[in-house]
Amino acid sequence: MIRERRIRESSEPAGGERPGARAPTRAQVVRSALLCVAAIAASAPHDALAQVGDPAEACEAGRISNIFVDNRSIYEINDDDPFRWVYRLINALHVNTRAGFILRELLFSEGDCLDPLLLEESYRILESYGFIGRADIYPVAQPDGTYHVVIDTQDRWTTQFDLGVSFDQGLQLDRLNLTEANLLGRGVRAEVFAQRRREQRTQGFRLQEPRLLGTRTDANLGWGRTRSGNFVELGLNYPFVGEVGRVAMRQIYDRRDRVFTYSAADDPDFTNVLLPYRDEWAEVSMAGRLGRPGNLTLLGLGLTRERIVFRRFPDELEVAIDNDFGNTIAATSQVQDLISGQTRARSTTRVNLMIGQRNLRFTRVLGLDALDGAQDLWLGTDLGLTVGRSVGLFSAEGVPSPDDIFGRARLYAGHDLGSSFVFAAAAVEGRRLRGEDNDWRDVIGEIDLYSYLRSERIPGQTLFLRASAAGGWSMDSPFQLTLGGRDAVRGFAEEHSPGGRRLLLTVEDRIFFSWPWPDLIDLGLTLFADAGRVWSGDVPYGVDSGWEAALGIGLRYSLPAGSRRGGRIDLAWPLGAPPNHGPVFRFTLLELLGIGPGVKDLQLERTRRTRTGPDFLVTELGR
Structure with a gap:
């Protein structure tokens, strides 16, 4: 048996467009990636x-x-x-x-x-x-x-054949994965996968090496097909090692043909609009940290290039009938006009300055997001600021290169109240055009408040509270939020009530059972209530929904017993819905709400174009 850990918890806090310029060829991209591999591997310390x-x-x-x-x-x-x-x-x-x-x-x-x-x-x-x-x-x-x-x-057993079946608005085969998570015992992860959920149609492979050339550099290679084309991902990441790491480096190239799905609200002819586009991201960043664990200051510098193009618009803009993404037809000119405001192509290279202040310590608790598993919590504050200035490099022929300044600010805070905990996270980003316009574009903001209320008098019971707000303003890129879904108001389908700004409230009582098979599986009951509303903003098909709510009951599980990760089965009834709108049943293989899964809005993540900042330098690739 595993012996009880003797060390329970550390008391330490823990530019303008250049006419005639051409985009780099694939061979140039590969050569650049190989040079970055060699540079990072050579410069990365070989000793912890x-x-x-x-x-x-x-x-x-x-x-x-x-x-x-x-x-x-x-x-x-x-x-x-x-x-x-x-x-x-x-x-x-x-x-x-x-x-x-x-x-x-x-x-x-x-x-x-x-x-x-x-x-x-x-x-x-x-x-x-x-x-x-x-x-x-x-x-x-x-x-x-x-x-x-x-x-x-x-x-753990590492060869996995994952048949990702879920029941979310009907039986869905989300994915089919064959993975070896620890190839030959060396920590290498190799996987082939096929994902099919809603509009997604992705097949490919991915290889992740956490110890490239004997260093702490993580390497990631992936390739495959998507619904609208293909994807290529190359990554090298030398992250800050825990709270004691001093140096971090990151090189990423990601090119992906995507499809953005809009909910068409109450349109009588179709339910969704599918917009194909190509998203390309490249980054080389380095950063260092000063201070001691619990009081760390980060300074970093990076070069990024983002490119988004809509070469298939409007010819391949499609609409789906009755939420059937296999049943699509060409969009009309009226739909094309409505979507056109969010199809502004651009190619921008920026030099980015990153500053961060990390005052965090860790504490380990049992049974928070995990039913009976141990979970490390970040307590304290973490602040990050990124400022990027566009420069006239690597412009793409035929694609506008706006002269802008990008800014992103992020704040995280965690506090313990005895046996209870409160967490807050907020982030805002946008880019300001220079020149005659001099206005802000692609502004995205979000704020999340999570509370876990527990009492020693009622062991095994946690009251979880969530308040989340998100929105987008002056969007040139595809953007839309919806009120329904498995991490929003759970009594409604994902396409329910689209808009540009959203507010969500959740109350959830989580009860852990120590039976009937405590050595095999952890089980728990949950009773929850969700409420929220959306405002139309300036997005396609946006509506002002007013307040809507749902009540539900669910079963949470972790297998095997003591696991840090688990899933849930939920049944939610919408309040005040039409008579023909029945309850929504969902079976998911992961917990979506809580500090463990991460304080982030999944709908915002599909819109975020710029992915650089102090928080991206802490996490290992693929983990």
Whole structure:
């Protein structure tokens, strides 16, 4: 069995257009990517200590004399277990995570001073890998005053055939994935996939290497087909390592043919409008951090290029009948005129300055978003600011290159109230045109407030509260919000009540059961109420909905027991809906509401064109 962790919780806070210029060819893009690979791999430190800094000369707590790795397989075998032969077979088919991989993820080595913070950060790094089910890091004192440090891990089954079935406005096959999450025990993730949800039709493969050329550089390669074309993704990311990392670098190239789906509200002839476009993003950024964990200042500089074109508009603009995305016809000229305001192509290269202030510490709790699993919470504040100035580089022939200044600000705050917690996040971004117009375009704003209210007098019960607001103004790119959906007012379909600004309120009572099979699966009941409204704004088909609400009941689950991730089954009734509007049943394989899944609006994410800032330099690619 996994031994109880000895180190429970760290007390440390934790330009103008250039006529005749041509877009770079594919060969040039590939050569640039290879050069970036070589540059990052060569410059990235090969030792974790390069991120941490030099150890102190004197060790008050003592030095680490030995490190032992106990990397166990999936199941422990008991001789009296009648299914021991099954467990032995599964263990035999599984390749254990290599001890060398685990050792390279640590932030300490033999001969270093024992530092509880580095042990805790190393534990958090190991647990961020989905193929490690449980991890434990603890020191054992020795008679000579030194310490042996034990790294105790247990794997999960990593070869996955995922038939992503959900019941969300009808039975849907969301995806078909074949994934090996820990190839040969080296942490490499390889997957082939097919996704089919609503308008999405995507097939492809992805390969992710977390230890490129022996460094901490994450590499990501993906290619495939989409509904309207194809996609290519290349990524190299040397992130800040936990809270002790000093340097981060990031190089990304992503080109994707997408389809943006508009809800057509109450149009009697069709339900959705499908707009094809190509989205291209390239970035090279570097940043450094000053200070100590709990009080870190970030300074970064980057070069980005974004390009969005609508070469298939208006010829391939389509409408869907009765929410059937396989049943589409060409859009009329009236529909084309309505959508045309959000089809303004552009190609912009910017130099970006990033500034951040991170005052965070971590605390570990049980049963928050996870039913009975452990979850790390960020408490404190994290502020990020990005300012980008367009420059006349890499302009695309035939595509306008506006002269603008881009700005993005983001704030996160978390606070504990004893056994309860409150979180807030806010972000705003936009670009200001220079010259005669001198006005703001593509402005997106969002704010989210999450509260978890718990009492020791009522164990296993959490009252979750959510208030979220989002909106867009003066949008040149595709943009629309809707009131319904699985992370909005859950008693309505996703295309219900489209608009340009939205307010959502949620009250959810989450109750955890310690039965009937506590060693196999975690189960819980939830009772919830959602309310919200949208305002039309200046988006196509926008309406002023007024207040609408829904009541629901759901079953939450995590498999196996103690998992940090789970899913839910919900049944929600809309209030005040027409008589023919029945309840909405949804079965999803993940939890969508909470601090664990992330404080972000999924509908805004499909609109966001610029993806740079201090917060993007913290996260590993693909994790």
